[in-house]
Amino acid sequence: MSLGPILTLAxxxxxxxxxxxxxxxxxxxxxxTLFIGVDKIRNxxxxxxxxxxxxxxxxxxxxxxSINLLLYSVFRIGNATNNVSWESYERWAAHENVAWxxxxxxxxxxxxYRVMGTTQxxxxxxxxxDKKPLELSQGKRFEDVFDAVLGADVARELGYELEREISVAxxxxxxxxxxxxxxPFTVVGILKKTGTPVDRTIHVSLKGIEAxxxxxxxxxxxxxxxMVTADQVRDxxxxxxxxxxxxxGLESRIAVxxxxxxINEYREEPLLAIIPGVALSQLWSVVGIAETALTAIAGFVVxxxxxxxxxxxxxxxxxxxxxMAILRSLGARPWHIFxxxxxxxxxxxxxxxxxxxxxxYGGLAVAxxxxxxxxxxxxxxxxxxxxxxxxxxxxxxxSVVLGCIPAFRAYxxxxxxxxxxxx
Amino acid sequence: xxxxxxxxxxxxxxxxxxxxxQQPVLDIERFAVQAGERxxxxxxxxxxxxxxxxxxxxxxxxxxxxxxVLGQDLRRLSAARxxxxxxxxxxxIFQMFxxxxxxxxxxxxxxPCRFSKHRRARLGTDSAALxxxxxxxxxxxxxxxxxxxxxxxxxxxxxxxxxxxAARALIGSPELVIADEPxxxxxxxxxxxxxxxxxxxxxxxKTTLLFVSHDLSLAERFGRTVDLMEINRVPLDRKVA
Numbered sequence: 001m002s003l004g005p006i007l008t009l010a011x012x013x014x015x016x017x018x019x020x021x022x023x024x025x026x027x028x029x030x031x032x033t034l035f036i037g038v039d040k041i042r043n044x045x046x047x048x049x050x051x052x053x054x055x056x057x058x059x060x061x062x063x064x065x066s067i068n069l070l071l072y073s074v075f076r077i078g079n080a081t082n083n084v085s086w087e088s089y090e091r092w093a094a095h096e097n098v099a100w101x102x103x104x105x106x107x108x109x110x111x112x113y114r115v116m117g118t119t120q121x122x123x124x125x126x127x128x129x130d131k132k133p134l135e136l137s138q139g140k141r142f143e144d145v146f147d148a149v150l151g152a153d154v155a156r157e158l159g160y161e162l163e164r165e166i167s168v169a170x171x172x173x174x175x176x177x178x179x180x181x182x183x184p185f186t187v188v189g190i191l192k193k194t195g196t197p198v199d200r201t202i203h204v205s206l207k208g209i210e211a212x213x214x215x216x217x218x219x220x221x222x223x224x225x226x227m228v229t230a231d232q233v234r235d236x237x238x239x240x241x242x243x244x245x246x247x248x249g250l251e252s253r254i255a256v257x258x259x260x261x262x263i264n265e266y267r268e269e270p271l272l273a274i275i276p277g278v279a280l281s282q283l284w285s286v287v288g289i290a291e292t293a294l295t296a297i298a299g300f301v302v303x304x305x306x307x308x309x310x311x312x313x314x315x316x317x318x319x320x321x322x323x324m325a326i327l328r329s330l331g332a333r334p335w336h337i338f339x340x341x342x343x344x345x346x347x348x349x350x351x352x353x354x355x356x357x358x359x360x361y362g363g364l365a366v367a368x369x370x371x372x373x374x375x376x377x378x379x380x381x382x383x384x385x386x387x388x389x390x391x392x393x394x395x396x397x398x399s400v401v402l403g404c405i406p407a408f409r410a411y412x413x414x415x416x417x418x419x420x421x422x423x
Numbered sequence: 424x425x426x427x428x429x430x431x432x433x434x435x436x437x438x439x440x441x442x443x444x445q446q447p448v449l450d451i452e453r454f455a456v457q458a459g460e461r462x463x464x465x466x467x468x469x470x471x472x473x474x475x476x477x478x479x480x481x482x483x484x485x486x487x488x489x490x491x492v493l494g495q496d497l498r499r500l501s502a503a504r505x506x507x508x509x510x511x512x513x514x515x516i517f518q519m520f521x522x523x524x525x526x527x528x529x530x531x532x533x534x535p536c537r538f539s540k541h542r543r544a545r546l547g548t549d550s551a552a553l554x555x556x557x558x559x560x561x562x563x564x565x566x567x568x569x570x571x572x573x574x575x576x577x578x579x580x581x582x583x584x585x586x587x588x589a590a591r592a593l594i595g596s597p598e599l600v601i602a603d604e605p606x607x608x609x610x611x612x613x614x615x616x617x618x619x620x621x622x623x624x625x626x627x628x629k630t631t632l633l634f635v636s637h638d639l640s641l642a643e644r645f646g647r648t649v650d651l652m653e654i655n656r657v658p659l660d661r662k663v664a
Contacts, residue, residue, distance in 0.1 A: 005538070017525075326520075327523075329480070329517070330515075331509045333503055333506040418482035420477070
């Protein structure tokens with residue numbers, strides 16, 4: 001007899017015991033969801049991070065840790081411990097090998113979204129993904145001191161349109177008691193969606209940042225702050241004293257290591273220059289330890305799921321001895337009994353792991369945007385791929401290997417029982 | 424019977440069977456069943472009935488002797504060939520719990536045809552013909568119309584289940600049907616009618632019937648009775664039940 005009728009019998013037998021089969025499938029499905037989910041989030045996060053910045057050769061900030069600088073300057077995660085003086089910035093921006101620089105000034109927010117002060121250079125030179133430039137979907141770049149350009153998510157989630165006035169809060173909390181509400185900004189442009197933290201950023205000019213902080217030199221509003229009106233501010237020389245960090249593009253990438261060393265050894269001010277790709281790989285090597293631990297745990301969970309399946313099949317063996325005797329009486333070989341039990345295990349594992357994969361992608365489709373909104377970690381493209389098929393394959397093979405145990409027991413039982421029906 | 428000297432369907436000479444290396448439980452010098460015969464094999468429990476049926480069906484392997492079924496010496500066949508042989512030529516009915524609970528009534532009846540191309544081929548190749556034959560047999564065995572429409576075989580009464588089992592043993596017309604205490608869980612009325620229907624169908628299909636039971640009162644319904652206690656030279660008290 002070929003395997004075809006055995007598979008049909010296995011399927012019908014499983015369906016007859018569908019409640020326990022369902023529980024087993026669920027256990028395997030959830031374990032596979034965890035296993036593949038860990039991998040998807042890891043790869044998604046990496047891809048998301050990797051595509052956030054491209055074409056920038058160096059990021060320069062106050063001396064701290066390179067991962068810290070990378071996270072706060074590009075990913076809006078964490079805060080700068082110190083600033084870079086405007087003089088230092090001008091000094092390095094004028095360096096002969098430097099093609100362009102983008103100064104950035106962080107520290108304020110609007111309803112939980114970070115406000116970033118920068119210059120026109122940001123729109124000219126900032127690249128993400130596959131060296132794509134930023135594009136406006138509506139309006140124009142900021143020109144006036146109190147103009148603001150919104151990231152796509154900010155506009156969408158807050159429902160803001162052009163001409164809308166927004167006030168900026170001091171600090172970066174979602175709620176702040178220190179507001180710059182005497183000097184509101186006007187939305188003049190909205191950027192196209194990028195899938196990077198840019199979408200969650202409100203961009204204003206450096207002058208705008210300077211303007212709202214007149215009178216705030218001590219960190220809180222002095223009486224002076226409210227006396228200067230927005231119109232008066234426009235006539236003042238709004239030259240920033242410091243910025244948070246700046247991005248550097250070089251004339252030739254060959255000079256990057258040299259320039260990095262020169263900046264790091266700059267005597268006037270303790271600065272730190274990092275190469276984005278290098279800092280990212282440092283970040284991944286740190287995160288890698290946790291990832292490995294998570295993957296190991298997920299692996300054990302999958303194994304536990306398979307053990308659960310093994311237990312279910314083992315406990316069903318005794319009550320199925322007469323089923324085996326009936327099949328034997330019809331001419332089924334002991335080998336068929338072996339195959340029947342093995343295919344039951346494989347079928348459970350196959351369905352379970354496929355359900356698991358579906359759960360992963362369904363879950364990520366729902367949770368991905370929420371993760372992005374809450375943590376600023378944008379998961380990259382998550383198409384089902386060879387890895388998922390491989391995981392399903394490995395789990396089915398593992399279930400077949402484990403399934404040999406009950407299958408062999410049933411095989412031996414059926415040899416010993418023969419046609420004797422034991423109830 | 425004398426003028427009807429047909430070939431034997433079962434022929435046993437000098438059979439000895441023992442579990443592992445223990446004392447033999449079966450020691451039969453000669454036992455034969457002729458083609459078309461309806462034989463009642465009588466034996467109380469522990470007399471080695473089930474063991475003998477296991478040997479005849481090719482599930483158990485005798486230690487000594489010749490066991491010829493349909494001209495084929497079973498001891499010369501490999502285990503796989505014996506299983507194949509059983510599926511092609513022998514229908515078996517158990518005492519109870521004959522049906523697979525996860526298959527439909529008709530699927531239970533046609534199950535032997537999944538294991539044997541031979542038995543299937545006798546009914547034509549398409550599955551409609553197979554189902555047709557299953558329904559015909561069930562009807563012949565007087566399975567009530569309402570029982571036929573049940574989806575779940577566990578909802579059938581024991582008597583109905585045994586009739587389904589008989590239909591399964593008969594489908595594809597195997598040469599030999601072995602029934603192991605098929606009526607012991609039925610009441611007296613049902614016993615008689617079950618045996619009559621089974622005999623009738625066996626006669627129609629020219630199938631030899633070997634009917635095994637401890638209940639001697641059934642013997643009158645059969646052409647010939649053999650007492651296992653007489654042909655088996657191992658005394659009852661020496662055997663492990």
